[in-house]
Amino acid sequence: MIDLNASVVNVDQPPRSFGEKIYLGPIISGLTVTLRHFVRNFFGRKDVATIQYPEEKHEYSERLRGRHILITRDEGELRCVACFMCETACPADCIHIEAEEDPSAEVEWEKRPVVFEIDLLRCIFCGLCVDACPKEAIVMSRTHELAFARREEAIVGIDQLRQTGAMEDQDLGYRPYF
Ligand code: SF4
Ligand code: SF4
Secondary structure, eight states, X not given: OOOTTOOOOOOOOOOOOHHXXXXXXXXXXXXXXXXHHHHHHHTTOTTOSOOOTTXXXXXXXXXXXXXXXXXXXXXXXXXXXXXXXXXXXXXXXXXXXXXXXXXXXXXXXXXXXXEEEEETTTOOOOOHXXXXXXXXXXXXXXXXXXXXXXGGGGEEOHHHHBOOSOOOGGGBOSOTTO
């Protein structure tokens, strides 16, 4: 129980110099650290963390979760069967799919997406859509340089997501079993 009548305990503070009272000491210490790093980086130490972006690029992990790719079959059709698993698994609720029956499918009632949109400004690049897909139809690329001038540009559809040509390993990021 808290004793509301307890008297206030005074703690003795060590005496502070004039410099400490006006925070001069910590400011000078901070500036010294900044100056030390500036001089070290300016004269070309090799172990600095910063790079001259965009001329220099970082080597990112092969498992980087960049912008999504919708994988196509050999005939060029999307592998996606519009099962909505990725849309259901997405924690950011940023995938929107509309399905239709695929007239070219050998299996009756097989579906394909007519609309497949991802809102990249809502996406948190968690990769759960990739994990959820039973057809390995959606993977992630290593494209991480995303910039949009308008909100609508961030909502990408089938045309922007569709795989273009043969995918090389260096284009691919996070994907099933990888
Ligand atoms: S990466 Fe995550 S947040 Fe982005 S679309 Fe896939 S499941 Fe949704
Ligand atoms: S989980 Fe795969 S097959 Fe199903 S809708 Fe998403 S991308 Fe298409």
